[in-house]
Amino acid sequence: MSEKIRAKVRCEARIDTDNGAGYAFRQFRFRAVYGTTGENAGFSKATPNGELLLTVDKGTEAYEKWQPNKSYYLDITEAPE
Numbered sequence: 001m002s003e004k005i006r007a008k009v010r011c012e013a014r015i016d017t018d019n020g021a022g023y024a025f026r027q028f029r030f031r032a033v034y035g036t037t038g039e040n041a042g043f044s045k046a047t048p049n050g051e052l053l054l055t056v057d058k059g060t061e062a063y064e065k066w067q068p069n070k071s072y073y074l075d076i077t078e079a080p081e
Helices: 038-044
Strands: 005-018 024-032 051-057 071-076
Touching: 005 038
Parallel strands: none
Antiparallel strands: 005 024, 005 071, 024 051
16 A cells, blocks of 8 residues: 545535436535645645545435535545455
């Protein structure tokens, strides 16, 4: 397994969708927090931008987890196949 890489991301948008047939989901759009000092420097120095879009089903834990205009850590480690 490789080391963990940590990026700080900000939730830019939360988009609710309901297809009218009882299937609802929510999309969360995250963008990398840019910075050249402190905790943001390690990630943004090599990759000064990034975007993550997650789609989650209504009724799951993640559906209520993230809020727009708040920052979160994104930790990335290699997973077994």
